[in-house]
Amino acid sequence: MIRIGLGYDLHRLVEGRPLLLGGLEIPSQIGEDGHSDGDVLLHAITDALLGAAGLGDIGEFFPPSDPQWKGADSKVFLSTAWEKIKTKNWKLENLDCVIALEKPKFLPWRKEVITSIAKILCVSPEQIFVKAKTGEKLGEIGTSQAIAVWATCLLSKED
Numbered sequence: 001m002i003r004i005g006l007g008y009d010l011h012r013l014v015e016g017r018p019l020l021l022g023g024l025e026i027p028s029q030i031g032e033d034g035h036s037d038g039d040v041l042l043h044a045i046t047d048a049l050l051g052a053a054g055l056g057d058i059g060e061f062f063p064p065s066d067p068q069w070k071g072a073d074s075k076v077f078l079s080t081a082w083e084k085i086k087t088k089n090w091k092l093e094n095l096d097c098v099i100a101l102e103k104p105k106f107l108p109w110r111k112e113v114i115t116s117i118a119k120i121l122c123v124s125p126e127q128i129f130v131k132a133k134t135g136e137k138l139g140e141i142g143t144s145q146a147i148a149v150w151a152t153c154l155l156s157k158e159d
């Protein structure tokens, strides 16, 4: 049995917050605003995996209205969701992500970000890919007011 999953997230970018991508801090003047640590990439991945397994979404598991998740480490969101998915015998085939971000350049950090995500999920880095696109200076992405991520995954299990 195979199942695809799709996750999407967007965060406002503000001064005085770290830019977190896949559990890694990328040097930047601005970072994601948010109730948790704001790691938009991990949020989209968590939703893609939960969606593929039909187990719900990140907002249900870790509601932003709940004070216990204020400033929460998004690695905990992803690893908690992934543990739950694995109890249903799902395996990850691959995960592919697109980050919409004007600056800084993502390419120099790609390998480290992929390694970080692979470590959280306990899978091979070869099962994960992450790429970035700019907003061509247009709209909220292009003027660095926001960062967005789309993540898609394929899960499999024996029938």
Ligand code: MG
Pocket: 009, 010, 011, 034, 038, 039, 040, 043
């Ligand atoms: Mg989010």
